[in-house]
Amino acid sequence: METVERAGAARFAPIDPAGLGSQLHCFIRELYPICRSITGEGLRKTLRRIGARIPLAVTEVPTGTPVFDWTVPREWNIRDAYIKDSAGKTLVDFRCSNLHVVNYSVPVRERMPLAALKQHLFTLPDHPHWTPYLTSYYNDTWGFCLAHERLLEMKDAEYEVVIDSSLEDGALSYGECFLPGERSDEVLISAHTCHPSLCNDNLSGIAVAVFLAALLRGASLRYSYRFLFAPGTIGTITWLALHESRVSDIKGGFVLTCVGDRSPCTYKKSRLGNAEIDRAFEQVLRHAGLPYRIQEFSPSGFDERQFCSPGFDLPVGCFMRAGSGYAENHTSADDLDLVSPSALAESLLRCWTVIDLLENNRTYIGRVQKCEPQLSKRGLYRTLGGRAPTGEEENAMRWVLNFSDGENSLLDIAERSGISFEILRSAAEALLRSELLRAT
Ligand code: ZN
Numbered sequence: 001m002e003t004v005e006r007a008g009a010a011r012f013a014p015i016d017p018a019g020l021g022s023q024l025h026c027f028i029r030e031l032y033p034i035c036r037s038i039t040g041e042g043l044r045k046t047l048r049r050i051g052a053r054i055p056l057a058v059t060e061v062p063t064g065t066p067v068f069d070w071t072v073p074r075e076w077n078i079r080d081a082y083i084k085d086s087a088g089k090t091l092v093d094f095r096c097s098n099l100h101v102v103n104y105s106v107p108v109r110e111r112m113p114l115a116a117l118k119q120h121l122f123t124l125p126d127h128p129h130w131t132p133y134l135t136s137y138y139n140d141t142w143g144f145c146l147a148h149e150r151l152l153e154m155k156d157a158e159y160e161v162v163i164d165s166s167l168e169d170g171a172l173s174y175g176e177c178f179l180p181g182e183r184s185d186e187v188l189i190s191a192h193t194c195h196p197s198l199c200n201d202n203l204s205g206i207a208v209a210v211f212l213a214a215l216l217r218g219a220s221l222r223y224s225y226r227f228l229f230a231p232g233t234i235g236t237i238t239w240l241a242l243h244e245s246r247v248s249d250i251k252g253g254f255v256l257t258c259v260g261d262r263s264p265c266t267y268k269k270s271r272l273g274n275a276e277i278d279r280a281f282e283q284v285l286r287h288a289g290l291p292y293r294i295q296e297f298s299p300s301g302f303d304e305r306q307f308c309s310p311g312f313d314l315p316v317g318c319f320m321r322a323g324s325g326y327a328e329n330h331t332s333a334d335d336l337d338l339v340s341p342s343a344l345a346e347s348l349l350r351c352w353t354v355i356d357l358l359e360n361n362r363t364y365i366g367r368v369q370k371c372e373p374q375l376s377k378r379g380l381y382r383t384l385g386g387r388a389p390t391g392e393e394e395n396a397m398r399w400v401l402n403f404s405d406g407e408n409s410l411l412d413i414a415e416r417s418g419i420s421f422e423i424l425r426s427a428a429e430a431l432l433r434s435e436l437l438r439a440t
Contacts, residue, residue, distance in 0.1 A: 021341030075170025188253030260339030275315030
């Protein structure tokens with residue numbers, strides 16, 4: 001079993017990723033049925049479920065609030081929707097799957113022939129069993145999504161079409177979990193909360209973020225942590241507009257999305273490309289012993305688009321697995337079977353290890369700068385009897401001693417030496433105990 005401990009004054013208990021995987025999956029199952037959108041009761045209900053697990057401050061931003069080049073939209077709520085044939089048989093039912101209604105559909109209650117109805121029906125002919133997920137946030141229209149095989153069964157007849165929704169002035173909701181540390185510098189972790197019954201995108205990101213916050217809560221933290229649960233794009237734009245004066249506190253962060261599928265862990269760098277968070281993810285993934293991918297920044301993707309817009313240019317990357325590039329994305333096939341407990345647990349462990357690295361990425365000064373200190377008289381060199389350092393540990397100590405000149409952090413030394421951060425940190429702890437190092 002892989003475990004990780006957090007170094008420093010307050011060591012965390014080891015994480016059991018296997019046990020956490022099933023708990024993560026269980027939380028996804030709890031949130032799965034809720035019909036979320038960029039506003040509305042489904043979003044609020046989701047935030048309440050999150051708030052039952054971690055401290056969460058929910059903000060409601062009124063419809064019409066200007067946020068940079070955008071405006072907070074009207075609030076959308078839906079109670080029911082269906083298509084019935086002339087015999088009264090329900091063919092498409094919102095109560096069976098909230099994906100059946102184009103998200104943000106305006107209300108409709110009409111009878112119409114198939115030819116007219118078809119203008120409002122959306123399917124995936126290449127995947128005839130799957131229902132697509134579509135939205136119409138900024139265009140007043142309506143529609144139904146269904147499996148292509150169901151559409152082929154519909155006869156040329158008249159149908160009853162009902163969408164019992166409302167689109168009215170209200171508010172956009174987002175939630176924040178703030179965990180204060182010794183320093184006001186913040187690490188921002190963001191997960192979008194607007195997708196309805198879709199598991200990987202992005203119930204997986206929500207679940208991993210909630211569990212990370214729960215693990216960090218109550219710990220002795222060097223940095224402060226802010227977990228943001230906001231609807232994609234408009235929610236993040238709104239949050240940035242309301243926090244513009246405070247984003248200078250963000251020392252690093254990442255968007256968490258699509259972290260439950262079975263593809264290798266993938267980190268997309270911030271626009272800056274060489275921020276500490278970018279280097280931390282690269283370091284952790286490189287030494288995790290499993291396939292991984294590092295992507296350069298591009299202006300498509302998830303909410304890193306907003307955090308990395310040129311007016312902010314924050315050190316915020318994106319941690320994912322397949323990203324949006326999997327066939328099931330935005331379809332009914334992004335379901336509970338697509339996300340695996342082991343992938344969720346692995347994703348959580350990688351994020352946890354990155355946070356552990358940030359918390360412990362210190363810069364030291366060796367107390368002996370002229371020639372090497374004598375390790376043997378301090379029990380730090382191979383001896384007969386007793387627990388002696390391995391060759392790898394000795395090598396790590398030499399790297400830490402040589403480069404601890406007040407300029408190089410442990411991450412700098414890890415990158416230069418090729419030795420993992422974890423081994424260098426242990427070496428630094430041994431040298432600190434022997435008073436061969438001091439913190440800057
Ligand atoms: Zn999406």
